[in-house]
Amino acid sequence: MQPNLTHLHESTPPWLEAEFVLTTFVTLYFLYVAVGRVSKRKATSLLIICMCWLTFLIWLAYQHFFQQLAGFPPHFLLAIGPPFGLIIGVLIIPKSRAWIRGLPLSTLTLVHVVRVPVELTLYSLFLYQQIPELMTFAGRNFDVLSGLTAPVMAWLVFRQKSISLRWLLLWNVVALGLVLNIVIHAILSAPFPFQQLAFGQPNVGVLKAPYVWLPGFIVPVVLFSHVVSLLQLISVLRRSRLSVASV
Numbered sequence: 001m002q003p004n005l006t007h008l009h010e011s012t013p014p015w016l017e018a019e020f021v022l023t024t025f026v027t028l029y030f031l032y033v034a035v036g037r038v039s040k041r042k043a044t045s046l047l048i049i050c051m052c053w054l055t056f057l058i059w060l061a062y063q064h065f066f067q068q069l070a071g072f073p074p075h076f077l078l079a080i081g082p083p084f085g086l087i088i089g090v091l092i093i094p095k096s097r098a099w100i101r102g103l104p105l106s107t108l109t110l111v112h113v114v115r116v117p118v119e120l121t122l123y124s125l126f127l128y129q130q131i132p133e134l135m136t137f138a139g140r141n142f143d144v145l146s147g148l149t150a151p152v153m154a155w156l157v158f159r160q161k162s163i164s165l166r167w168l169l170l171w172n173v174v175a176l177g178l179v180l181n182i183v184i185h186a187i188l189s190a191p192f193p194f195q196q197l198a199f200g201q202p203n204v205g206v207l208k209a210p211y212v213w214l215p216g217f218i219v220p221v222v223l224f225s226h227v228v229s230l231l232q233l234i235s236v237l238r239r240s241r242l243s244v245a246s247v
Contacts (some may be wrong), residue, residue: 001199002199003191003195003198003199003202004199004200004201004202005069005191005202005204006129007128007129007130007201007204008067008191008204008207009064009067010128010129010130011208012124012125012128012130012205012208012211013128016121016124016125016128017209017210019117019120019121020117020121020210020211020213020214021210021213022117023114023117023118023121023218024054024210024213024217024218026114026117027111027114027217027218027221028047028050028051028054028217028221030107030110030111030114030221031046031050031111031221032046032047033107034103034104034107034108034111034225035103037102037103037104037107038099038100038102038103039099042099050217053082053083053216053217054213054216054217057079057212057213057216057217058209058210058212058213060078060079060212061207061208061209061210061212062209065078066078066079066207066208066212067204067207067208069191069192072193074190074192074193076190076192076207076215079212079215079216080215080216080219080220083216083217083220084220086220087220087223087224087227090224091227100228100231101231101232101235103228103232105157105158105168105229105232105233106154106157106158108225108228108229109150109153109154109157109158109168109225109229110150110151110154111150111221111222111225112146112147112150112175112222112225113147113150113151114147114218114222115143115144115146115147115150115179115222116144116147116148118143118147118214118218119136119137119141119143119144119147121211121214122135122136122141123136123137123138125205125211126138126201128205129201130203130204130205130208130211131186131189131201131202131203131204131205131206132189132197132198132200132201132202132203133201134185134189134197134198135182135185135186135189135198135203140181140182140185141181141182141185142178142181143178143179143181143182145175145178146174146175146178146179149171149175150175153167153168153171165233165236165237166237168229168233169230169233169234169237172226172229172230172233173230175226176223176226176227176230179219179222179223179226183215183219185197186203186206186215189202189203190202190203190204190206190207191203191204
């Protein structure tokens, strides 16, 4: 079955693009603040790298690079490969693992509020026939719940201290599952050779500027925040259990 590419080259309203650009830079701000708590120098370096990456991505998108669907592997791999490669590198290099343990859990939790405007953007893209309904909260995407509950979790755990870190661990596991759910549906709905879903209204929106920043930046930041949070929480809870056992 061939995907319907009628809307592949259609644009979206300027207000929607502006809203998404703002969401992207709010995400970058949270990342900068988190890293800045550990090292201002690393935060500045990261900011420069991210700005260069975002500029490169949007330049490619304006050249319609990601909308060229004939080649294999898909050009889209260039949008997601480098950020995920960087994340894997940071997680496996011992020196990098040492400093990510110092990233503040509170900021890594609050960053997920950006998932609310992201979901509103996705629903708008559906209305403009840029993505399928199944990628929105009206379909199979429940990721907005992560964004809505993130500030609640941050408040209860870090301000009120009324619930334990085990609840934050559980929340991260569930929220990670929600984002992986939409990532899988988005990939299988895109007009690539391995497309399995939504042939009538495929996922073409993220192939364009500025929405390519979603898979190329926001999603990697969200996944990175979850993975680092889980590593920290598992480590803290394990040490706590060992200290209790040794008493």
